[in-house]
Amino acid sequence: MNSRRASFRFRLDLHSGVPVYRQIIDQVRGAIASGLLSVGDQLPTVRQLAVDLSINPNTVVRAYRELELGGLLETHQGTGTFISVQRLSDGEGERKRQLAQIVSDCIARAGAAGFTVDELIQELRAVSREPVRRR
Amino acid sequence: MNSRRASFRFRLDLHSGVPVYRQIIDQVRGAIASGLLSVGDQLPTVRQLAVDLSINPNTVVRAYRELELGGLLETHQGTGTFISVQRLSDGEGERKRQLAQIVSDCIARAGAAGFTVDELIQELRAVSREPVRRR
DNA sequence: CTTATTGTACTATAACTATAGTACAATATG
DNA sequence: CATATTGTACTATAGTTATAGTACAATAAG
Structure with a gap:
């Protein structure tokens, strides 16, 4: 296999x-x-x-x-x-909308906690480099 | 008061x-x-x-x-x-943890929907450049 | 003092989360 | 074939989380 x-x-x-x-x-x-x-x-x-x-x-x-x-x-x-194989049954427009929704929620939540979008991006990049660090 | x-x-x-x-x-x-x-x-x-x-x-x-x-x-x-307190003794660590938690949730959600972290960052950057979006 | 607002205390109940333990079914290996 | 490894199914139990409802205590406002 x-x-x-x-x-x-x-x-x-x-x-x-x-x-x-x-x-x-x-x-x-x-x-x-x-x-x-x-x-x-x-x-x-x-x-x-x-x-x-x-x-x-x-x-x-x-x-x-x-x-x-x-x-x-x-x-x-x-x-x-x-x-398993990813099935992306949704159309491109729908996917775009989904991603926008996720990002929007994320920003809202971060904003409520006093974080900026830049801080979000920075943390995302950090996690991207050293992935499964969850404390 | x-x-x-x-x-x-x-x-x-x-x-x-x-x-x-x-x-x-x-x-x-x-x-x-x-x-x-x-x-x-x-x-x-x-x-x-x-x-x-x-x-x-x-x-x-x-x-x-x-x-x-x-x-x-x-x-x-x-x-x-x-x-009743001016600030937290470990305010920095607290904030860090909170940001990590938010980002972790966001990534998990993106992953479940078939998006990559890179796509996430890209979308965040886009929103960051054009912050006020009318729906 | 009277009343409204605030936090507090208590019991009961349901749902969720995790554990322990046992047994079974499907597949890979020799 | 026999055996080990894998996922699956089930019951039982304990602890946590959230709800509903009632009653009480301390304070503020009139």
């Missing part, structure tokens, strides 16, 4: 208040966005990730299942879990 | 998975860290904030109580709730 093992590591922030299964989901999504994970890459096995993060296997299962439902990955019993 | 009403607005993200009481706490801390709130400023009343955010008063009470235990604000029965 032409799959590689995932090249990034999960990191949990147990003080953030964000549910663990949610953090896993966000990190996979983020890794795809930043190019750390791409089609065919294999994620850690359910049991292995549970051990690595010192969490219950059921929690990993929940995260993987939601990602699978979202179409971002595929699971194959006996084989593993892999990043 | 020399107190002002709070000059910022709370913002809940119900999709983030972060507990509501936690979001309130984080936003007050962030507002202090960024200078939006400082000594003497009055926060919304328990009941008012509950109405504004469409949440239960008990949830506001919980957030305010934890902030009071942390020494960031004082509550006076019959009067209201007021910021």
Whole structure:
């Protein structure tokens, strides 16, 4: 098979208040966005990730299942879990609108907290260089 | 009294998975860290904030109580709730964490929709150049 | 003093999150 | 084929989070 093992590591922030299964989901999504994970890459096995993060296997299962439902990955019993092909069914206009919406929300939230767009961009670039740092 | 009403607005993200009481706490801390709130400023009343955010008063009470235990604000029965510190001891770290959290959510959302971090940055730059967009 | 407003305290209940443990099904490997 | 590895399914339990509702206490305003 032409799959590689995932090249990034999960990191949990147990003080953030964000549910663990949610953090896993966000990190996979983020890794795809930043190019750390791409089609065919294999994620850690359910049991292995549970051990690595010192969490219950059921929690990993929940995260993987939601990602699978979202179409971002595929699971194959006996084989593993892999990043699936991205289906961008929406038209270009719709995609543009989606991106604008995401950015708009992000700016609004950052603005409410007293951050500028420049600070946002700077942090994005930093994360882009050193991707899965989540505290 | 020399107190002002709070000059910022709370913002809940119900999709983030972060507990509501936690979001309130984080936003007050962030507002202090960024200078939006400082000594003497009055926060919304328990009941008012509950109405504004469409949440239960008990949830506001919980957030305010934890902030009071942390020494960031004082509550006076019959009067209201007021910021009691000039600034945070670790304001810088607090802000950094908050920005990282916002960016992380944003990237995750982008990744789920099939966008890359680069596209995100590009769109942010565009908005940054032409900030006032009519809808 | 009377009233309204503010924070506080309490019980009860439902939903969500995470854990523990067991068993099973599909696939890869030898 | 036998075995190990993978994901899956299920039950049970505990802790957290949020809601609803009621009542009380301290202060401000008239």
